[in-house]
Amino acid sequence: MVKIIFVQPHPDDLELNCGHLMHYLSTKSNKNYVIKVASTTLGEYGLPGAQYDKFKGDFLAKVRLRELQNALSIHKIPAENITYLGYIDGLVPFNREMISKFANYLKKEQPDIIFGPEAIYTSYYHMDHVNTGKVLFYCIYHNLIGCRPILYYYQTLSPNFYFGFKEEDFHLIDQLLACHKTQFWLINRVKMMYKPKSRLAGFNLAGWKYAEKYRRVYFNSKNQNKNKPSLRVKIRSHWYSSMPWFQAKYPQDILKELNKKS
Numbered sequence: 204m205v206k207i208i209f210v211q212p213h214p215d216d217l218e219l220n221c222g223h224l225m226h227y228l229s230t231k232s233n234k235n236y237v238i239k240v241a242s243t244t245l246g247e248y249g250l251p252g253a254q255y256d257k258f259k260g261d262f263l264a265k266v267r268l269r270e271l272q273n274a275l276s277i278h279k280i281p282a283e284n285i286t287y288l289g290y291i292d293g294l295v296p297f298n299r300e301m302i303s304k305f306a307n308y309l310k311k312e313q314p315d316i317i318f319g320p321e322a323i324y325t326s327y328y329h330m331d332h333v334n335t336g337k338v339l340f341y342c343i344y345h346n347l348i349g350c351r352p353i354l355y356y357y358q359t360l361s362p363n364f365y366f367g368f369k370e371e372d373f374h375l376i377d378q379l380l381a382c383h384k385t386q387f388w389l390i391n392r393v394k395m396m397y398k399p400k401s402r403l404a405g406f407n408l409a410g411w412k413y414a415e416k417y418r419r420v421y422f423n424s425k426n427q428n429k430n431k432p433s434l435r436v437k438i439r440s441h442w443y444s445s446m447p448w449f450q451a452k453y454p455q456d457i458l459k460e461l462n463k464k465s
């Protein structure tokens with residue numbers, strides 16, 4: 204048995220980044236995989252505009268958990284395989300409390316492989332994503348979980364592993380995303396980029412037109428040079444992090460500012 208945990212900051216991140224690989228591992232591969240999903244938050248503030256304020260919080264959390272369960276049922280992953288880590292959407296910290304919470308969870312699960320959001324060379328500078336990626340790295344690097352799972356990052360600018368899929372497989376992603384009805388405002392925008400992005404990744408994988416991309420993180424000191432990004436990745440990474448739309452103020456930054464003033 205091989206245990207694989209897919210970690211996501213918000214419900215819908217896995218569908219947009221790992222849908223094909225998850226589907227293959229959970230339904231098509233003949234190996235004995237146990238697939239679990241951990242969600243740092245329930246995305247309970249993931250609605251734009253003040254007109255939705257009354258739904259945000261506990262109510263939206265319930266709806267989004269159901270949406271996640273529906274999406275995972277397409278992969279035949281049962282609801283009891285989902286763990287919610289209990290953080291507030293938009294306020295995921297990186298601190299000792301979070302490290303010990305993740306370490307306890309992973310210690311209990313003893314996974315062989317973990318997938319999580321890229322923490323360093325990321326194309327998405329949402330602090331919930333960066334901090335979730337960081338905590339996974341920290342727990343493994345500092346041997347906090349009693350095992351050494353293989354760590355892969357999705358949403359990476361520095362991929363070294365690709366999972367290929369065919370044109371006709373796009374309907375799987377449509378089906379998965381259709382489960383996240385509350386997120387259509389965002390998903391419709393992201394979906395436009397999904398095909399070209401997958402096509403670009405597919406150029407790196409012989410025999411496949413489309414692909415999902417991942418970065419395997421190497422912890423062994425012998426393989427450290429495999430973690431080094433190319434100059435192109437460094438430039439893109441810098442470019443992404445300096446773009447004005449990525450410099451949005453996250454709630455924790457605002458809180459920090461407010462605390463300084465008071």
Ligand SMILES: [Zn+2]
Pocket residue numbers: 212213216329332
């Ligand atoms: Zn997210």
